[in-house]
Amino acid sequence: MSRITVTVDGTKYEEEVEPRLLLVHFLRDRLGRTGTPIGCDTSNCGACTVLMDGRSVKSCSVLAVQADGADILTIEGLAGSGGWHPMQRAFHEEHALQCGYCTPGMIMASIDLVQDNPDPSEEEIRSGLEGNLCRCTGYCNIVRAVRKGAQELGAAQ
Amino acid sequence: MTDTLPEAEIGRARRRKEDGRLITGRTLWTDNIQLPGMLYIAFLRSPMAHARITRVDTSAAKTQPGVVAVFSGQDLADEQGSLPCAWPVTEDIVIPDHPPMAVGTVRYVGEAVACVVATDRYKAADALDAIEIDYEPLPAVLDMNEALAEGATPVHEGGNRSFTWQFGTGDVDAAFRDAPVVIERTYVQQRLIPSAMEPRAVVAQTDGDTYTVHSATQIPHVLRVMLAATTGIPEHKLRVVAPDVGGGFGSKLQVTAEEVLALLITKRLGRPVKWTESRSEGNLTVHHGRDQIQRISLAASADGVLRGVKVDLLADMGAYLMLVTPGIPLLGAFMYTGVYKMDAYDFTCTGVFTTKMPTDAYRGAGRPEATYAIERAMDELAHEIGVDPLEIRRRNWIKHEEFPYATAGGLTYDSGNYEAATDRALALFGYDKLRAEQSDRRDRNDSVQLGIGVSTYTEMCGLAPSRVLGSLRYGAGGWEHATVRMLPTGKVEVVTGTSPHGQGHETAWSQIVADALGVPFEDVAVLHGDTASAPRGMDTYGSRSLVVGGIAVLQACEKVKENARQVAAHLLECSPDDLEFTGGAFRVRGTGAAKTIQEVALATFAAHNLPDGFEPQLDAGSTFDPEAFSFPHGTHLCAIEVDTETGESKIRSYVAVDDIGNVVNPLIVEGQVHGGIAQGIAQALYEEAVYDTDGNLLTTTMADYLIPSAADLPDFTTDRTVTPATSNPLGVKGVGEAGTIASTPAVVNAIVDALSPYGIRDVAMPCTPERVWRAIQGGTS
Ligand code: FES
Numbered sequence: 021m022s023r024i025t026v027t028v029d030g031t032k033y034e035e036e037v038e039p040r041l042l043l044v045h046f047l048r049d050r051l052g053r054t055g056t057p058i059g060c061d062t063s064n065c066g067a068c069t070v071l072m073d074g075r076s077v078k079s080c081s082v083l084a085v086q087a088d089g090a091d092i093l094t095i096e097g098l099a100g101s102g103g104w105h106p107m108q109r110a111f112h113e114e115h116a117l118q119c120g121y122c123t124p125g126m127i128m129a130s131i132d133l134v135q136d137n138p139d140p141s142e143e144e145i146r147s148g149l150e151g152n153l154c155r156c157t158g159y160c161n162i163v164r165a166v167r168k169g170a171q172e173l174g175a176a177q
Numbered sequence: 178m179t180d181t182l183p184e185a186e187i188g189r190a191r192r193r194k195e196d197g198r199l200i201t202g203r204t205l206w207t208d209n210i211q212l213p214g215m216l217y218i219a220f221l222r223s224p225m226a227h228a229r230i231t232r233v234d235t236s237a238a239k240t241q242p243g244v245v246a247v248f249s250g251q252d253l254a255d256e257q258g259s260l261p262c263a264w265p266v267t268e269d270i271v272i273p274d275h276p277p278m279a280v281g282t283v284r285y286v287g288e289a290v291a292c293v294v295a296t297d298r299y300k301a302a303d304a305l306d307a308i309e310i311d312y313e314p315l316p317a318v319l320d321m322n323e324a325l326a327e328g329a330t331p332v333h334e335g336g337n338r339s340f341t342w343q344f345g346t347g348d349v350d351a352a353f354r355d356a357p358v359v360i361e362r363t364y365v366q367q368r369l370i371p372s373a374m375e376p377r378a379v380v381a382q383t384d385g386d387t388y389t390v391h392s393a394t395q396i397p398h399v400l401r402v403m404l405a406a407t408t409g410i411p412e413h414k415l416r417v418v419a420p421d422v423g424g425g426f427g428s429k430l431q432v433t434a435e436e437v438l439a440l441l442i443t444k445r446l447g448r449p450v451k452w453t454e455s456r457s458e459g460n461l462t463v464h465h466g467r468d469q470i471q472r473i474s475l476a477a478s479a480d481g482v483l484r485g486v487k488v489d490l491l492a493d494m495g496a497y498l499m500l501v502t503p504g505i506p507l508l509g510a511f512m513y514t515g516v517y518k519m520d521a522y523d524f525t526c527t528g529v530f531t532t533k534m535p536t537d538a539y540r541g542a543g544r545p546e547a548t549y550a551i552e553r554a555m556d557e558l559a560h561e562i563g564v565d566p567l568e569i570r571r572r573n574w575i576k577h578e579e580f581p582y583a584t585a586g587g588l589t590y591d592s593g594n595y596e597a598a599t600d601r602a603l604a605l606f607g608y609d610k611l612r613a614e615q616s617d618r619r620d621r622n623d624s625v626q627l628g629i630g631v632s633t634y635t636e637m638c639g640l641a642p643s644r645v646l647g648s649l650r651y652g653a654g655g656w657e658h659a660t661v662r663m664l665p666t667g668k669v670e671v672v673t674g675t676s677p678h679g680q681g682h683e684t685a686w687s688q689i690v691a692d693a694l695g696v697p698f699e700d701v702a703v704l705h706g707d708t709a710s711a712p713r714g715m716d717t718y719g720s721r722s723l724v725v726g727g728i729a730v731l732q733a734c735e736k737v738k739e740n741a742r743q744v745a746a747h748l749l750e751c752s753p754d755d756l757e758f759t760g761g762a763f764r765v766r767g768t769g770a771a772k773t774i775q776e777v778a779l780a781t782f783a784a785h786n787l788p789d790g791f792e793p794q795l796d797a798g799s800t801f802d803p804e805a806f807s808f809p810h811g812t813h814l815c816a817i818e819v820d821t822e823t824g825e826s827k828i829r830s831y832v833a834v835d836d837i838g839n840v841v842n843p844l845i846v847e848g849q850v851h852g853g854i855a856q857g858i859a860q861a862l863y864e865e866a867v868y869d870t871d872g873n874l875l876t877t878t879m880a881d882y883l884i885p886s887a888a889d890l891p892d893f894t895t896d897r898t899v900t901p902a903t904s905n906p907l908g909v910k911g912v913g914e915a916g917t918i919a920s921t922p923a924v925v926n927a928i929v930d931a932l933s934p935y936g937i938r939d940v941a942m943p944c945t946p947e948r949v950w951r952a953i954q955g956g957t958s
């Protein structure tokens with residue numbers, strides 16, 4: 021067992037964890053933060069994407085102990101007092117989700133993408149989100165949403 | 178009261194009500210559920226495709242840390258029953274016993290043989306290693322033709338033929354006799370893994386008397402009936418809940434071993450239990466789709482006018498028959514005549530057992546297979562007589578003035594306009610320009626060739642008229658139920674028997690109610706997916722929800738309105754016939770007097786002043802059982818660039834014009850079309866479940882089974898034409914499967930078109946770069 025200190029969505033947690041515990045299981049089973057889902061066991065689907073110290077990671081491929089000292093932002097911590105994050109709003113407005121299972125990861129990955137590239141082209145969005153799979157939407161509306169979210173984030177700055 | 182009527186809700190691109198919880202992570206997926214004292218189940222699965230189990234020893238596993246119980250198939254043999262098959266398609270069909278955990282023999286890799294119940298998921302998985310099982314291998318049975326051959330190893334005692342089902346109209350021999358043109362082709366529908374993004378999960382709990390099962394299922398109502406029948410737990414003691422469900426595509430239209438076992442284990446142990454599959458477990462054991470060998474023959478006149486079609490199909494059932502496994506090819510049986518006219522049609526299908534995961538419904542279920550075969554074969558006919566693929570379709574399709582039309586496939590298509598959809602698609606696509614570019618590239622012998630693929634599809638939707646299902650020996654009906662409740666404050670609750678998992682019923686049903694009752698969209702709540710709150714239903718699959726369930730909602734609203742009319746007339750002291758209902762209010766014709774439906778709801782709740790003998794409530798339920806199917810259709814066009822040096826192909830443009838009748842929410846419709854097209858393209862280019870020669874599944878992970886990512890797919894251009902269905906009062910046809918049905922042949926036709934100069938007339942799916950490259954090598958050498 022190792023003792024770790026992790027901040028998740030603004031709350032600081034100190035927990036004893038098994039060395040093999042995955043960050044995503046730590047979030048879901050230990051902290052009850054089930055907003056981040058699991059879609060695979062080979063780090064292919066991206067459903068579990070969160071921001072760790074500001075960068076997107078697949079939380080199924082990070083051990084909880086590796087997150088010691090880190091600041092984690094999940095989909096649950098994204099909306100602020102002013103309401104939804106612009107990327108959340110864009111996904112809603114562009115109908116970029118159907119079942120919504122990929123959506124938390126897709127939104128977190130998109131935020132990281134536009135952090136690096138504030139005005140991505142369709143092609144850049146498509147290749148930037150290659151690690152996040154969606155079975156429902158065919159991606160057209162996801163691409164539109166990311167463009168819209170990027171524009172709104174740009175306008176807000 | 179204002180006299181300007183609110184904008185009609187039906188037809189409006191409303192943003193979805195369900196999005197809020199999904200984009201903020203407040204969703205209730207089954208795996209999110211944690212209950213006090215909950216235990217976790219992990220399954221030990223067969224590593225062998227076919228073997229006798231000679232020894233099972235669970236004693237060591239039982240002593241592992243955190244382990245509460247271990248069960249083998251034998252341990253539960255007396256109570257686990259047999260997983261149901263609800264579609265015995267013929268009288269003499271062989272339906273083998275299907276124990277949820279194997280007893281005596283395993284018949285596919287991944288079949289559950291034992292399970293551990295422990296205090297957390299890691300401990301449960303750890304203890305699986307301590308279970309000892311000895312197997313005595315038997316030959317794997319993998320190829321359908323070999324399975325049917327004399328002397329083949331039987332998967333079950335009754336042999337490897339489950340059934341042969343036959344259907345026909347007209348004199349097909351006459352149609353083929355002396356036909357100037359006969360086309361005979363064999364197509365293989367590769368095995369697919371549905372791959373909903375949410376893995377399956379189930380939580381079962383009991384208070385000692387009643388049972389609750391939460392499951393990631395498309396069919397809570399069917400599941401309740403089937404779990405009761407399988408486990409013997411009386412139906413009224415059993416509640417099934419489908420909470421938020423992360424996609425299905427047919428894969429969660431099932432009664433699974435894990436659901437039955439979770440229920441039995443909670444019954445045994447008296448504690449809540451949870452099982453969540455891993456993706457690799459899911460690829461092995463979520464039922465697979467497709468897997469058919471289709472032999473199709475067309476007979477035509479010298480100028481390509483169809484006389485008849487013959488189809489001979491082998492359908493891989495896998496190792497067992499699951500809920501509707503044998504019915505899947507039948508859902509395609511009536512669609513091989515497509516949009517075309519002909520005199521005669523003959524269809525024969527044999528269901529074959531192999532030692533693989535059972536197949537069952539996957540988006541389109543039978544209809545994509547049928548559409549693929551006929552749309553591919555029509556291109557072959559066009560090539561044979563030397564006309565454009567569009568021209569061969571024009572010569573043969575049902576003209577818009579010929580509807581309603583009784584097809585050789587035995588169905589009556591009520592409406593359609595193939596000309597209009599095709600013209601629109603051609604305009605959006607720029608067909609002539611692309612053809613010009615294609616011939617230019619051919620002339621230049623360009624290493625990148627352009628192919629153009631056409632698919633003019635139709636499908637039967639809105640499963641289904643109960644009588645028709647009965648005549649096909651399906652075990653249930655196809656009706657759907659809705660209850661509409663007027664709350665005292667004028668808000669409305671809709672209880673629907675449909676069970677959405679991404680389709681947006683909360684939004685679409687609210688739009689229907691808002692128009693029917695004249696209430697604001699925001700004032701409607703939709704309850705679904707819980708047999709306690711929504712006790713009657715047939716659930717969501719087969720593009721049926723709007724076409725059947727949406728109509729039930731509309732009809733229930735009409736009944737509520739009639740109830741309210743009685744009260745309004747009483748309050749306004751007039752005859753009910755003097756009232757007109759507009760803008761959410763009953764108005765006395767010719768006077769200004771009116772009562773809103775909300776006022777009527779409150780007056781009914783108070784019940785101080787109601788008509789004599791009137792029961793003080795407005796609520797109403799309605800069950801809709803359609804009399805006929807609906808027939809969406811459309812024209813999809815695909816332009817694809819094929820690099821003849823690498824075999825790689827890239828879709829350059831994709832145009833879909835679908836006619837799904839009237840539309841409740843164009844935004845949701847467009848999303849369904851996009852997702853459907855993507856799944857059809859995935860079959861054409863990327864996906865295949867591959868078993869090795871020992872019967873091991875090689876594509877167990879998302880790294881091996883290639884679901885397309887955003888980078889693999891183009892943007893789609895979509896549009897609609899509208900020919901309303903005549904079989905329901907909304908004129909809707911259903912849209913869930915259209916894209917998947919249409920797109921696979923459009924893409925493969927485009928690839929074959931690109932390779933035509935090389936003498937290539939077919940590429941097996943998925944048309945991977947390697948296959949295309951090999952075809953070119955073979956074609957040119
Ligand atoms: S669950 Fe993490 S990548 Fe799939």
Ligand code: FES
Nearest residue numbers: 118120154155156
């Ligand atoms: S919305 Fe269902 S997987 Fe993306």
